[in-house]
Amino acid sequence: MAVTIKDVAHASGVHVSTVSRAFSAAHLVNPRTRARVLAAADALGYRPNRAARALSTRRTGNLGLIVADIANPFFPPLIKAAQAHARRSDHHVFVADTDEQTRVEEELIRSMATQVDGALLVAPRLSNRLIAELSADVPLVVVNRRPAGLPAVLMDVASGARQALEHLHGFGHRHIALLTGPRTSWTNQQLEHASADAAHRLGLRLRPIGPNQPTEEGGAAAASDVLATGATAVLAYNDLVALGLIQELRSRGLDVPGDLGVVGVDNTHTARHCSLTTVDMPTAAAGRAAIDLLLRRITTEDSPGTVTLDTHLVVRGSAGPAPG
Amino acid sequence: MAVTIKDVAHASGVHVSTVSRAFSAAHLVNPRTRARVLAAADALGYRPNRAARALSTRRTGNLGLIVADIANPFFPPLIKAAQAHARRSDHHVFVADTDEQTRVEEELIRSMATQVDGALLVAPRLSNRLIAELSADVPLVVVNRRPAGLPAVLMDVASGARQALEHLHGFGHRHIALLTGPRTSWTNQQLEHASADAAHRLGLRLRPIGPNQPTEEGGAAAASDVLATGATAVLAYNDLVALGLIQELRSRGLDVPGDLGVVGVDNTHTARHCSLTTVDMPTAAAGRAAIDLLLRRITTEDSPGTVTLDTHLVVRGSAGPAPG
DNA sequence: GATGTTCATGCAACCGTTTGCAATCCCCCT
DNA sequence: AGGGGGATTGCAAACGGTTGCATGAACATC
Numbered sequence: 292m293a294v295t296i297k298d299v300a301h302a303s304g305v306h307v308s309t310v311s312r313a314f315s316a317a318h319l320v321n322p323r324t325r326a327r328v329l330a331a332a333d334a335l336g337y338r339p340n341r342a343a344r345a346l347s348t349r350r351t352g353n354l355g356l357i358v359a360d361i362a363n364p365f366f367p368p369l370i371k372a373a374q375a376h377a378r379r380s381d382h383h384v385f386v387a388d389t390d391e392q393t394r395v396e397e398e399l400i401r402s403m404a405t406q407v408d409g410a411l412l413v414a415p416r417l418s419n420r421l422i423a424e425l426s427a428d429v430p431l432v433v434v435n436r437r438p439a440g441l442p443a444v445l446m447d448v449a450s451g452a453r454q455a456l457e458h459l460h461g462f463g464h465r466h467i468a469l470l471t472g473p474r475t476s477w478t479n480q481q482l483e484h485a486s487a488d489a490a491h492r493l494g495l496r497l498r499p500i501g502p503n504q505p506t507e508e509g510g511a512a513a514a515s516d517v518l519a520t521g522a523t524a525v526l527a528y529n530d531l532v533a534l535g536l537i538q539e540l541r542s543r544g545l546d547v548p549g550d551l552g553v554v555g556v557d558n559t560h561t562a563r564h565c566s567l568t569t570v571d572m573p574t575a576a577a578g579r580a581a582i583d584l585l586l587r588r589i590t591t592e593d594s595p596g597t598v599t600l601d602t603h604l605v606v607r608g609s610a611g612p613a614p615g
Numbered sequence: 616m617a618v619t620i621k622d623v624a625h626a627s628g629v630h631v632s633t634v635s636r637a638f639s640a641a642h643l644v645n646p647r648t649r650a651r652v653l654a655a656a657d658a659l660g661y662r663p664n665r666a667a668r669a670l671s672t673r674r675t676g677n678l679g680l681i682v683a684d685i686a687n688p689f690f691p692p693l694i695k696a697a698q699a700h701a702r703r704s705d706h707h708v709f710v711a712d713t714d715e716q717t718r719v720e721e722e723l724i725r726s727m728a729t730q731v732d733g734a735l736l737v738a739p740r741l742s743n744r745l746i747a748e749l750s751a752d753v754p755l756v757v758v759n760r761r762p763a764g765l766p767a768v769l770m771d772v773a774s775g776a777r778q779a780l781e782h783l784h785g786f787g788h789r790h791i792a793l794l795t796g797p798r799t800s801w802t803n804q805q806l807e808h809a810s811a812d813a814a815h816r817l818g819l820r821l822r823p824i825g826p827n828q829p830t831e832e833g834g835a836a837a838a839s840d841v842l843a844t845g846a847t848a849v850l851a852y853n854d855l856v857a858l859g860l861i862q863e864l865r866s867r868g869l870d871v872p873g874d875l876g877v878v879g880v881d882n883t884h885t886a887r888h889c890s891l892t893t894v895d896m897p898t899a900a901a902g903r904a905a906i907d908l909l910l911r912r913i914t915t916e917d918s919p920g921t922v923t924l925d926t927h928l929v930v931r932g933s934a935g936p937a938p939g
Numbered sequence: 940g941a942t943g944t945t946c947a948t949g950c951a952a953c954c955g956t957t958t959g960c961a962a963t964c965c966c967c968c969t
Numbered sequence: 970a971g972g973g974g975g976a977t978t979g980c981a982a983a984c985g986g987t988t989g990c991a992t993g994a995a996c997a998t999c
Contacts, residue, residue, distance in 0.1 A: 293752075295984090295986085296985065296986060297986095305948075305949090306948065306950080307985090307986080308949065308951095308988075309948060309949080311985095311988085312948090312987090312988090315987075316988090319946090319948090324947080338726070338728065338729055339986075340729045340986070341729055341730050341986095342666040342675060343666075343670055343954090343984070343985035343987090344986055344987075345666045345954090345986090346666055346667055346954040346956095346985080346986070347954045347987040347988075348954085348987065351666065353730075360695075361694055361695050361698075362691045362695050362884070364688060364691075367685045367688075367690075370685055370710075371684075371685050371712050375712070383709065383726070383727075384711075385707065385709050385710075386709075386710040387698065387708075388695050388699070390699065401662065402707070404662065405662055405663070405664045406677075406707075538888065560686070560885060561688075561885045564858050564862065565889055617955095620955065620956065629978075630979050630980080631956080632957080632978075632979065633977085633979080634956095635956060635957060635958085636957090636978090639957075643976090643978090644977070644978080645976080645977060648977080664954090666954095666955080666956095667954070667955035667957090667984090668955080669956090669984090670955080670956070670984040670985065671957040672957065672984090
């Protein structure tokens with residue numbers, strides 16, 4: 292059996308309420324008594340039961356973190372940073388993977404609601420309406436989404452996309468395919484918008500193709516469509532799509548960047564190794580910022596605003612001079 | 616305020632205990648009453664409070680999952696599989712990252728102990744003694760470790776290592792460097808052992824170098840030592856190390872696999888894209904198996920044994936014929 | 940010496956749910 | 970008619986903490 296506050300009280304000859312205060316309201320108990328209590332607690336190996344504490348305080352000390360696909364290398368650095376940051380204020384982070392399914396996402400948020408103080412939705416696929424509805428049950432902060440009234444952390448992919456197109460333009464590319472991602476993804480909308488704008492400004496022909504699955508399979512599946520457009524370069528929704536496309540192109544005997552330039556988005560670990568030119572997303576910073584917003588939201592009732600983080604192009608070897 | 620069992624009881628005109636039973640012991644309540652209760656619960660949007668339930672049942676419905684570095688691509692597939700599998704039996708998984716620090720690992724296990732029914736330790740860095748001690752507080756299952764008396768899932772890296780050395784031998788390599796990992800890692804011990812055996816059997820010279828950090832930095836840092844040995848091929852502790860080494864070698868103007876062959880371990884997502892020859896680790900299967908063991912351990916008091924999973928070499932392009 | 944303050948502690952209710960026990964009702968059997 | 974037994978439900982005590990209120994001691998104030 293686990294040792295409880297009662298055992299500690301008995302061992303140190305005080306009432307349970309004094310033990311409780313010794314831990315959570317030090318200034319209300321005599322320093323000598325407190326020392327005695329802490330010593331007893333230590334000797335017995337007492338650890339407060341968070342579930343029990345949650346019952347009276349309505350604070351679990353846990354935070355939820357919901358992602359679409361933990362195996363997508365975009366997420367782990369964000370998760371890691373968020374966890375480390377949350378630990379500093381003695382909060383645990385509960386990570387859940389929705390497998391890109393909105394049904395699962397909703398269910399997870401609902402069933403988390405009772406055991407966390409708040410949750411982070413990273414690149415959610417849910418509709419804004421549903422997110423707003425769920426936020427009545429549990430304080431929510433979103434990353435890469437902009438639902439009315441909710442605190443959000445945004446990675447401004449627009450600036451990165453502009454830089455990417457300028458980069459390709461500088462290499463002489465004039466006809467570019469854009470592999471789009473899930474329609475409900477805010478990032479994807481930003482990307483489409485910003486790319487269209489920049490293409491127009493630079494006099495590029497931009498051909499959107501999609502929506503594609505945000506995975507390697509999605510990229511590979513789009514290869515034929517890309518080739519059919521006659522574009523000389525591709526901007527992909529994310530690194531996974533870019534890498535899937537590259538692999539498929541190479542297996543068809545094409546050369547990247549020789550025959551076709553490819554630029555990704557995310558700057559994942561994998562991109563660094565595969566020499567992929569890509570747009571860097573500040574995932575770790577976003578994770579920390581989101582935790583900050585969430586904790587503020589939970590402790591003070593006011594709803595903090597929106598944090599926007601910059602992105603920028605990282606030039607590597609997957610895009611070069613336009614052929615011909 | 617959240618809706619509780621009391622509200623449901625009031626709305627459906629029964630006692631709270633009946634509501635409770637309607638949810639958790641259906642056979643004890645009249646079907647018609649039950650239907651009425653469920654309807655009321657549904658109308659009010661009632662969701663049981665898991666923390667409160669945990670208090671009386673001593674079951675939280677949560678499982679812990681502790682990894683050294685969530686950003687190491689080895690882990691996410693395991694985490695994902697474990698989570699999906701646990702969800703089927705209505706369990707949530709609490710993932711925590713120790714940052715490769717044993718102090719943090721111990722602290723995390725301790726503070727998780729009260730809020731989970733059991734925990735999975737994946738490739739722990741803790742000593743066997745400490746793991747045994749902690750397992751008194753909370754049921755533990757380990758992956759890639761073999762502490763006395765604890766259920767474990769092992770990925771038999773030995774068979775993969777043998778295949779890797781045979782593969783290199785077949786390409787004419789006769790002098791091979793082995794980049795070792797953390798000393799407390801069971802996988803590393805297996806790898807060293809199996810490699811030495813296989814090398815002896817095949818008549819290879821095997822030169823261990825390490826311990827190295829199990830990261831790209833670790834691999835890059837070992838480049839000079841590797842070159843100093845005069846080996847023509849390298850077997851690395853994991854893919855990260857292998858990729859870090861390759862990157863460093865290439866930046867020094869060397870060709871991989873031309874000048875030096877490199878083989879990794881893990882078969883991560885990144886390895887697939889970087890054309891790295893590597894030993895496949897069945898991470899998803901291990902995640903599922905570990906959850907099964909843990910749930911069995913929790914529900915029945917007996918301690919199930921050990922599950923061993925096979926590994927095998929995946930041949931790609933980072934190792935070829937020996938030079939000369 | 941009566942009164943007021945402050946500090947430290949105990950008491951008991953409460954958080955939301957489960958569960959052993961007791962009470963009631965209905966049905967069947969002799 | 971009386972009694973046994975199963976089904977259904979209510980009652981109340983936990984589970985491990987927190988917290989508003991009451992109590993009492995020590996001390997200062999006038």
